[in-house]
Amino acid sequence: MLTIAHLDTFVLTAPLGSDRFYSSQAEFPERTSLLVRLTTTDGEVGWGEGGQYGPAEPVRSCLEDVLAPQLLAMRDASPGVVWDLLYARTRDFGQRGPYLEALSALDIALWDLVGKRLGAPISALIGGRHRESVHAYGTGGYYSSVAFDPDRDLRRLGDSVAEHAAQGFGMLKMKIGLLPIAEDALRVATVRERLGDGIVLAADANHAYNSQTAIAMGRVLEQHDVAFFEEPVPPEDREGYARVRDRLDLAIAGGEAEYTRWGFRDLIDAGCVDIIQPDLCVAGGISEVQRIVALASAHHLRTIPHVWGSGIAVAAALQVCSTLPLVPYTHRPVPLQNEPVIEFDRTRNPLRDDLLTTPFTLESGRVAVPDGPGLGVEVDMDVVAQYASE
Ligand SMILES: [Mg+2]
CATH class of the missing domain: 3.30.390.10 (Enolase-like, N-terminal domain)
Known part of the structure; x- marks a missing residue:
């Protein structure tokens, strides 16, 4: 008890x-x-x-x-x-x-x-692990300024994603949607050129478009072999999502702003996405995300949890990602295609990097799932005290 x-x-x-x-x-x-x-x-x-x-x-x-x-x-x-x-x-x-x-x-x-x-680790209690470490994708490629200076900003962006690639990521995600499509097209082209063809690239608009502009941007993304297009339109615009998904060939991802099995039921039933992205710290925790994953699997959709928080959020996502099945199953898992991946935010966040006594690190493009009981992590109370407000 x-x-x-x-x-x-x-x-x-x-x-x-x-x-x-x-x-x-x-x-x-x-x-x-x-x-x-x-x-x-x-x-x-x-x-x-x-x-x-x-x-x-x-x-x-x-x-x-x-x-x-x-x-x-x-x-x-x-x-x-x-x-x-x-x-x-x-x-x-x-x-x-x-x-x-x-x-x-x-x-x-x-x-x-x-x-x-x-x-026992949480993964053992919710069905057991398919893998002891999880392929990670690096989230970066944000905007350093709202005023676009092509020379300065494209060089900065290229250098930043090249630095992430050098850390060993097989997949990176960049941001789009702040600038006009023609300018974001330059940014996507720059990133693809700097990364070469060997790295999987995804793009996240944070619902910056309506269905018409999202389709136009999606065609740019397809030219640069972008694997998935995240949150093309506002989360409430189910019809827009479905229209974008129908008109484009690349995978459509979304769900970081959805809550509970009922929110994801509606997102899935409306034909909005190929990849669902529940956030464990938002959608209802480990209990509810298991139900959401079951819903997704009933529709043969991949689950790639959204992860944006501190070391606690990363630990929770790792426990869950270790238990996710291949979608669809193949005898030989293909990383980043049917094998689950975890989002590994690369923007500066001391709450992610310093909060735990043992920080998470990338090894050969993967992050190990802690073996200890529960989340398998220990919180450094000095770091909590350093950043806590009343
Ligand atoms: Mg996102």
């Missing part, structure tokens, strides 16, 4: 200074994470994360003011029981957004605790 005695939250903020960057949607002057720490009645500690996209404070409030009193009153706080009950009790007002991010953080922390209680 898992009974929770204490819930603590930590809002971590790491200013980026001159390393700030831009996507099609926003400037990133800092990185933030909302961590939750659960302590059981017998003193075991579990960690979870939520609230990566927007301000962390609403997620903290959902946790501390609404969910914590209910969690602490439960005699059995097993993750499946907690998920069903707390979701049901907040359904009328919390089907998406901060409540789901809070529930995601709780769920991850509870799985960490179950693993520690049983002395």
Whole structure:
């Protein structure tokens, strides 16, 4: 029986200074994470994360003011029981957004605790591992400025992706959508030229287009052998997604802004995507993402989790990615084609690189899945104290 005695939250903020960057949607002057720490009645500690996209404070409030009193009153706080009950009790007002991010953080922390209680990594508890390390793709190729200076920006972009490629990635993802299509076309051409044909390239628009402009950009991406086109249109535009997917040959990916099995059911049923990208810290945690993966597999869709958070988010995604099946199965897995990959963000984030006592590293293009119980990681409380705000 898992009974929770204490819930603590930590809002971590790491200013980026001159390393700030831009996507099609926003400037990133800092990185933030909302961590939750659960302590059981017998003193075991579990960690979870939520609230990566927007301000962390609403997620903290959902946790501390609404969910914590209910969690602490439960005699059995097993993750499946907690998920069903707390979701049901907040359904009328919390089907998406901060409540789901809070529930995601709780769920991850509870799985960490179950693993520690049983002395097994989470991957062993949710079906076992198909692989001990996961192919990683590097996310970078952001915008360093909103004003496009072709000489300066194309050189910077080329140098940055070349540096990532030199770290051993077999696949990289770049950002598009902040600039007019003709200028982003120059950026994609630059990246492909610097990487050569041997590296798989993906492009992420963060829903910068409508279906018509997305199709125009998608044709540019196809010319440069881009493997998938992420979030071409806003997440609410299911018809636009389906139209883009129908008109283009490259794979369409999306789902980082979707929540729960019901959100993904609708995304899948509308024929929006070839690849679903649930974020463990957003979509409902480890419990719910397993259900989402089952939905995707029923439609023969690949799952490539979105990962944007701290070391806790990376650890949770690694545990899940190690358990994902090949889609479709082949006797010999083909990396980055039917074998699952994990997103390994390369933008500066001390909360990802410094938070854990043993940071994740890339070895021959792969990241090892921790063997220890639960998430298999240890949080450095000095780093928490360094970046925590009241
Ligand atoms: Mg994205």
